[in-house]
Amino acid sequence: MSNVIETRLESMGITLPVPAAPVANYVPFVATGDMLFISGQLPIGPEGMVKGRLGATLTAEEGAAAARFCAINLIAQAKIALGGDLGRVKRLVKLVAFVACTDDFTEQPKVVNGASDLFVEVFGDAGRHARSAVGTNALPLGAAVEIEAIFEIA
Amino acid sequence: MSNVIETRLESMGITLPVPAAPVANYVPFVATGDMLFISGQLPIGPEGMVKGRLGATLTAEEGAAAARFCAINLIAQAKIALGGDLGRVKRLVKLVAFVACTDDFTEQPKVVNGASDLFVEVFGDAGRHARSAVGTNALPLGAAVEIEAIFEIA
Amino acid sequence: MSNVIETRLESMGITLPVPAAPVANYVPFVATGDMLFISGQLPIGPEGMVKGRLGATLTAEEGAAAARFCAINLIAQAKIALGGDLGRVKRLVKLVAFVACTDDFTEQPKVVNGASDLFVEVFGDAGRHARSAVGTNALPLGAAVEIEAIFEIA
Numbered sequence: 237m238s239n240v241i242e243t244r245l246e247s248m249g250i251t252l253p254v255p256a257a258p259v260a261n262y263v264p265f266v267a268t269g270d271m272l273f274i275s276g277q278l279p280i281g282p283e284g285m286v287k288g289r290l291g292a293t294l295t296a297e298e299g300a301a302a303a304r305f306c307a308i309n310l311i312a313q314a315k316i317a318l319g320g321d322l323g324r325v326k327r328l329v330k331l332v333a334f335v336a337c338t339d340d341f342t343e344q345p346k347v348v349n350g351a352s353d354l355f356v357e358v359f360g361d362a363g364r365h366a367r368s369a370v371g372t373n374a375l376p377l378g379a380a381v382e383i384e385a386i387f388e389i390a
Numbered sequence: 391m392s393n394v395i396e397t398r399l400e401s402m403g404i405t406l407p408v409p410a411a412p413v414a415n416y417v418p419f420v421a422t423g424d425m426l427f428i429s430g431q432l433p434i435g436p437e438g439m440v441k442g443r444l445g446a447t448l449t450a451e452e453g454a455a456a457a458r459f460c461a462i463n464l465i466a467q468a469k470i471a472l473g474g475d476l477g478r479v480k481r482l483v484k485l486v487a488f489v490a491c492t493d494d495f496t497e498q499p500k501v502v503n504g505a506s507d508l509f510v511e512v513f514g515d516a517g518r519h520a521r522s523a524v525g526t527n528a529l530p531l532g533a534a535v536e537i538e539a540i541f542e543i544a
Numbered sequence: 545m546s547n548v549i550e551t552r553l554e555s556m557g558i559t560l561p562v563p564a565a566p567v568a569n570y571v572p573f574v575a576t577g578d579m580l581f582i583s584g585q586l587p588i589g590p591e592g593m594v595k596g597r598l599g600a601t602l603t604a605e606e607g608a609a610a611a612r613f614c615a616i617n618l619i620a621q622a623k624i625a626l627g628g629d630l631g632r633v634k635r636l637v638k639l640v641a642f643v644a645c646t647d648d649f650t651e652q653p654k655v656v657n658g659a660s661d662l663f664v665e666v667f668g669d670a671g672r673h674a675r676s677a678v679g680t681n682a683l684p685l686g687a688a689v690e691i692e693a694i695f696e697i698a
Contacts (some may be wrong), residue, residue, distance in 0.1 A: 260653065261660040266637050266674045268696045269578070270423070273638045276676030289647075291528075329420050330427045332486075332538075332640075334678045337528050339443075344530045345414065352415040366420045368430030368538045370488045371528030374599075374645050374679030376652045384640075384676045388422045424577070445682075483574045484581045486640075486692075491682050493597075498684045499568065506569040521570045522584030522692045524642045525682030542576045 241322040244358055245311075252312040253280070265317040267389065270326070272317055276334075276384040277309040278376065287378040290371075291341030294380055299335060299343075300350030306333075306383040307351035311358065314387055328355050328365040329386040336380050337371045344369040351383055395476040398512055399465075406466040407434070419471040421543065424480070426471055430488075430538040431463040432530065441532040444525075445495030448534055453489060453497075454504030460487075460537040461505035465512065468541055482509050483540040485521040490529045498523040505537055549630040552666055553619075560620040561588070573625040578634070580625055580695040584642075585617040586687040595686040598679075599649030602688055607643060607651075608658030614641075614691040615659035619666065622695055636663050637694040639675040644683045652677040659691055 245252065258264060258275070265274045279286040279302035286302035288294040294302070311322070318324045333348040335341075348369040355363035365385075375382050399406065412418060412429070419428045433440040433456035440456035442448040448456070465476070472478045487502040489495075502523040509517035519539075529536050553560065566572060566583070573582045587594040587610035594610035596602040602610070619630070626632040641656040643649075656677040663671035673693075683690050 260657050261664040261672060262639070262675045263672045264674070266635070266672075268635070268637050273674040273694075275638075275674040276678070327420070327422070329422050330429075331416070332676070334676075336679075339527045341528050342530060342532045344528070349414050356415040364415060364417045364420075366418070366427040366429040366538075367416045368486070368488075368536065369530055370430070370526050370536055371490075371530075372678050373527040373647045373681040374649050374652070376650060376677060376679075378650045382676065382678055384674075386427075481574070481576070483576050484583075485570070493681045495682050496684060496686045498682070503568050510569040518569060518571045518574075520572070520574045520581040520583040520692075522640070522642075522690065523684060524584070524680050524690055525644075525684075527681040540581075 241358060250308060252315060255309055255312050264313045267317060270389055272314060272387040272389045274310050274313045274385045276382045277306045278379040279305040279381050280309060281305040286380045288380050289336045289338055290347060291338030296343045296346045299347035299380055302380040303348050303350035304354045306381050307354040310385045318389060324390045325359060326388040326390050327362040328359060329388050331365055331367040331383055331385050333369045333383040334372045334375060336375045341371060344371050395512060404462060406469055409463055409466050418467045421471060424543055426468060426541040426543045428464050428467045428539045430536045431460045432533040433459040433535050434463060435459040440534045442534050443490045443492055444501060445492030450497045450500045453501035453534055456534040457502050457504035458508045460535050461508040464537060464539045472543060478544045479513060480542040480544050481516040482513060482519040483542050485519055485537055485539050487523045487537045488526045488529060490534050491525045495525060498525050549666060558616060560623055563617055563620050572621045575625060578696055580622060580697045582618050582621045582693045584690045584692040585614045587613040587689050588617060589613040594688045596688050597644045597646055598655060599646030604651045604654045607655035607688055610688040611656050611658035612662050614689050615662040618691060618693045626697060632698045633667060634696040634698050635670040636667060636673040637696050639673055639691055639693050641677045641691045642680045642683060644688050645679045649679060652679050
């Protein structure tokens with residue numbers, strides 16, 4: 237299955253980044269039993285981090301693109317956690333997604349769909365997950381979106 | 391025990407709604423092992439969704455009523471996840487509750503008690519749970535409260 | 545190992561507080577299987593609770609000190625949950641940290657490091673954890689930081 241996932245990522249034109257290690261006393265992921273917890277990932281893409289606030293400097297579409305970068309970074313971390321073998325992902329269990337936004341922005345779900353869609357595109361039904369999507373007034377380094385994940389692994 | 395729970399809900403005058411399926415690539419719940427993760431639920435009641443912000447357009451009491459609707463929707467999702475048998479709930483493990491509010495609102499716990507109280511009323515001691523209650527500047531569709539849950543199931 | 549942890553706390557000059565029980569229908573912790581979920585803890589220290597907002601009334605250093613109090617309170621709750629034996633902590637799995645802040649504050653990670661550093665100082669490598677650090681416009685009782693935790697326990 238690993239090859240299936242890798243092939244799918246390739247066909248989607250996605251190259252998993254080599255994520256930078258946190259420069260602090262926490263780690264990007266912890267596996268316990270068959271659960272893999274991934275730290276909140278920021279929307280860092282090939283051209284840097286997507287900064288800004290939904291409802292002010294970013295449209296919902298731009299927010300969805302940012303959420304997609306968070307998802308790619310979550311997958312990149314999962315790959316490292318699983319020794320390079322994404323075939324060990326049994327399913328994505330849950331996402332919690334925080335969207336930096338103005339007080340009157342209400343389209344957080346549309347933004348977070350950028351991540352949810354990517355997971356289903358990559359993992360198929362195993363990518364369907366429970367999730368919470370909420371707004372926030374501010375995220376680290378001015379990021380537009382932050383998403384954490386729990387995977388079930390083999 | 392299923393009948394006990396159903397009878398209690400009935401005696402409380404609560405009819406579990408048939409929740410709408412998410413219109414996106416996520417699902418309302420994921421069970422893994424004996425853990426059931428339920429997606430963040432909004433305060434949709436018989437008369438629609440409770441919208442607004444605590445500290446501005448809603449009182450703490452109205453917020454607690456909204457949190458209670460979130461709890462009812464969490465139970466409704468759990469019932470579907472468990473094939474209709476709420477007797478399979480071993481306990482509620484944890485809630486994370488987000489309260490849409492003004493910057494100076496500080497009564498998030500009082501709001502979230504609307505959900506916590508409902509769970510104990512319905513499930514007894516098995517309804518006692520760990521929780522986090524926080525504020526946020528904005529929630530999906532203008533909702534006043536969003537709550538996610540983890541149940542332990544048999 | 546319990547004595548090791550206790551000795552380390554002592555050498556750091558940390559006396560674990562006796563946390564107040566929640567005055568509501570929730571509990572400070574729930575253990576299920578080998579997972580221990582601790583409710584969101586506020587930055588209550590020997591001189592009361594650290595209130596305020598980062599970016600306005602508190603510096604990042606003061607925020608980190610507040611996050612450290614949250615961590616101490618999480619450890620105090622874990623000790624009670626484990627019948628007094630912190631040696632039963634196998635590892636800290638995950639933190640979710642909410643930092644009350646202004647809309648333009650971006651140093652949430654620096655604030656939350658106050659908690660992450662404490663955990664590693666106390667538990668060594670077993671204290672390294674996955675985490676999410678986000679901002680919020682308001683927390684219960686005006687708290688500056690709220691942090692919840694999941695531990696793996698023996």
